[in-house]
Amino acid sequence: MYTTYIFGLNDTLYNATEQKSRARFAAVESMIENGLPVDIETAYTTLEEVVREVGEDAPNHFNLLLKRLGVRDDPRIIAAGVVAYRDVSRAALRPFPGVPSTLISLREKGKRLVALSAGDAVKEWQKLIQLGLQHFFHAVWVSDKNPITADTINSALSGLTVTPADSLFVSGVPSEVEAAGRAGLKTVLFSPRRVNPPKDTRGDKPVIRRFQEILQL
Template identity: 30%
Template structure:
């Protein structure tokens, strides 16, 4: 596993793109505390909004989420990147819509929808470090195999059962021992959870960007292929759950991106149209393709790209989540 992407100046302008993507993988979430099948609402609580000063040709409003008052202020203005680097220089022309999708019509952007893993949280690093910690703890508890052998077996199970599979260490021990040694299992689970606490963090500037977007009066949502409980646990641990008006997970539609249902569910909960919404994600073949097909504006989070994607097919690309602010400003000026 590897994590690619760079961290340029956070005030740089985004780059429009108009090609297609490549790469495939399914990174979502590991075993975590609790195995219940929660039935909590897919929508986070939303408080009343009050009018705020206009910042562009269209009016916005302040918002208060989960009892957290969010004052109104002007959005940040991003500076264009240096023209010396022509490969990253912004262009003024919008890319033509891809075949078979509905082109977004002119409309004020009213909401932003985020993917979760590798867009808000560095899931690739979190997953790798946590599994390594669990493997070492199980070996220290008496498991007789090398770390590399254990790693291969564990990820074979993830490949078969899904990266969110909650019984991965149980199956692993049955596979290598013929039974579950609960002492070894307990050591692995505890080590995994301890490592997770230390490495499950948001990308730089995520909190700042969410705050700025909320101050602009935008409604915010998450669309994730993760199970409901795991998605909410990550949002809560990151301390950003209060920003979101809606959280749509695999449990809510039974479909994974790029199927239209998860995106449509988010639009329904937000009460907006596709042309009024921006989708931000790191996985071109799921986040970008699915959102473009139903007419949403698309932003590729290159900072979270784990596949070395050359052509995302997104309307814009960003190397830092704060670059999303001038994207919204540009769309609202168009």
């Protein structure tokens, strides 16, 4: 039915929420082990606040964390956080079950696959490469404006000469699904955490629990 499948990246091809949470927890745990004089709950909660305020792509989260906690910059503490974050982040960066096999099946059927994301282009490509998925996609579109909006998607559709009527947008982020709908795309919400995923309030956007269910749409 569809000739083009457009996929979000974060919380769609892999569990970005869990990966970031685990990496940040490991980071503050290591920082405490290396001299940060606060309890882990305070450190983790404060780090989450910092990330929300300055954005995920800001380069100095741990420096800002120390400043927010009233602790002077300490290179050992900062380095401990950086090393732990990178180690756990890389270990937790794995595709959701069924992602590689589903992408292979779609390619074998002659479908065009597009990955769509927002943020720093190099970092988004790093994720795809670390996931081992970069070769599955015919095109990758990274917007420098985060979050993804209908305008973002319209720009991608125009730049990639994608016809909305022949395309399906898949994402695990509800706001991205809504944006794609406003851009005129058929959409599906990937929600692996729900046992019995419901349809949305209008009943015209399917919700799937297993990634490979895309092949049945």
